[in-house]
Amino acid sequence: MDYEIRDINLAESGEHKIDWVRKNCPLLRSLEEDFTKERPFEGVRIALSIHLEAKTAYLCKVLAAGGAQMYITGSNPLSTQDDVAAALVAAGLSVYAWYQSTEEEYQRHITKVLEHNCNIIIDDGGDLVHMLHTKMTDKIPYVIGGCEETTTGIIRLMAMAKDDQLQFPMVMVNNADCKHLFDNRYGTGQSVWDGINRTTNLIVAGKYVVVAGYGWCGKGVAMRAKGLGAKVIVTEVDPIKAIEAVMDGFEVMPMKEAAALGDFFVTVTGCAGVIDEEDFLQMKNGAILCNAGHFDVEIDMKRLREMALSTIDQRQNIVGYEVKKDTFVYVLGEGRLVNLACGDGHPAEIMDMSFAIQALSAKYLVEHIKELTDKLIVVPREVDMEVANRKLKFLGISIDTLTEEQEKYLHSADVTE
Numbered sequence: 001m002d003y004e005i006r007d008i009n010l011a012e013s014g015e016h017k018i019d020w021v022r023k024n025c026p027l028l029r030s031l032e033e034d035f036t037k038e039r040p041f042e043g044v045r046i047a048l049s050i051h052l053e054a055k056t057a058y059l060c061k062v063l064a065a066g067g068a069q070m071y072i073t074g075s076n077p078l079s080t081q082d083d084v085a086a087a088l089v090a091a092g093l094s095v096y097a098w099y100q101s102t103e104e105e106y107q108r109h110i111t112k113v114l115e116h117n118c119n120i121i122i123d124d125g126g127d128l129v130h131m132l133h134t135k136m137t138d139k140i141p142y143v144i145g146g147c148e149e150t151t152t153g154i155i156r157l158m159a160m161a162k163d164d165q166l167q168f169p170m171v172m173v174n175n176a177d178c179k180h181l182f183d184n185r186y187g188t189g190q191s192v193w194d195g196i197n198r199t200t201n202l203i204v205a206g207k208y209v210v211v212a213g214y215g216w217c218g219k220g221v222a223m224r225a226k227g228l229g230a231k232v233i234v235t236e237v238d239p240i241k242a243i244e245a246v247m248d249g250f251e252v253m254p255m256k257e258a259a260a261l262g263d264f265f266v267t268v269t270g271c272a273g274v275i276d277e278e279d280f281l282q283m284k285n286g287a288i289l290c291n292a293g294h295f296d297v298e299i300d301m302k303r304l305r306e307m308a309l310s311t312i313d314q315r316q317n318i319v320g321y322e323v324k325k326d327t328f329v330y331v332l333g334e335g336r337l338v339n340l341a342c343g344d345g346h347p348a349e350i351m352d353m354s355f356a357i358q359a360l361s362a363k364y365l366v367e368h369i370k371e372l373t374d375k376l377i378v379v380p381r382e383v384d385m386e387v388a389n390r391k392l393k394f395l396g397i398s399i400d401t402l403t404e405e406q407e408k409y410l411h412s413a414d415v416t417e
Contacts, residue, residue, distance in 0.1 A: 003089045006082040006098040014087030017054035025352035026394040028062050031359050035066030040363045042067035047118035049128045051079035051340050052097050055351040057088050062359055064093060071116045073109040075124040077101045079340035114139050120362050121146030125294045126153040145169040145365045147358055152270045152294035166375045171361040176379035178387040180216050183354040187346030189220025192292045195343030199317050199332055205229025210262035213269035214241040221266050222250055233258045255279055265289045267298035274298045277307060285327045290338035301335040317342045356387045
């Protein structure tokens, strides 16, 4: 078995973390039982690049239970947990990742995963797919298809498909209802504030929180900020989302106006340069900045580092930048994903749903290999419904079902019948 991790001796700690996740992920447990019996991935090689913490590790073990040969790396240099990586290696899976990897190390780990001629790609942000289409095109013939976890990754895939560059089908996992309605909103909403609160140990109530972007992730961040007692300002470029934010009870204004007001800033847009030099110079002393988008480009960290008169490592995962004399702004987690760079990511019960969608989407690819013609695949409705029904069962909740007459009524052109 091939692997590249920090320290195999950390495995016991990682095993405890994974066991805790398993106990709180009934959906994945049920799939693990099914996969162990059915072995849908027998002989299939899966390359996986997702934030490498305990919930991801359990997904890897579920897929391995189905017969998959797993080749695993992280999707962010600051989100890999070394004890979890060690636990996976101790369980017999191939892992190439460690915390705080350099850019060169991060790219090497992606390369090592793809060297194994993998059949299914499970991606988070699109780095595996990008590497295959740029520097490792000789590995593309081995690929059946893949699954993409994030909004950012799907944006990249759509651009590739539009330019007729995408060489194999990809399931848009993020667009499944049981993913984005819960993971993006409730998962991001809670985990972002978990990361901010544990890192800063500052009160949120009574302060101004500026949320850049009002997609599903931004909705969750704003909702939880309001619940913590903050005065919430939303910045947006989409007029429809801006109206939605207004009707949800939030102030809406351009970032150039919000910059002078905010105590906390959270970027959740998937775009670059959302907070720039002009904004830094408008901010009050002590303003705290963090990013919850996939890549570390939403806050212009390059320009902030260049313009800073001085810097200070204020606390673990907090760096202060002096933007004007005696005026510091503080950036959490180097401007990377704050919920993973400064925390443990989404709650286990949320990722139970998201990773169930991932696992069933991968199974769908294997079962329909000869039928796949489209390059971008919508998660089949039956997969969404299976996850939702299983989740309700584990929550101990039952719902109504349509009668035969109601089904007929809903599908009839004559509603008077």
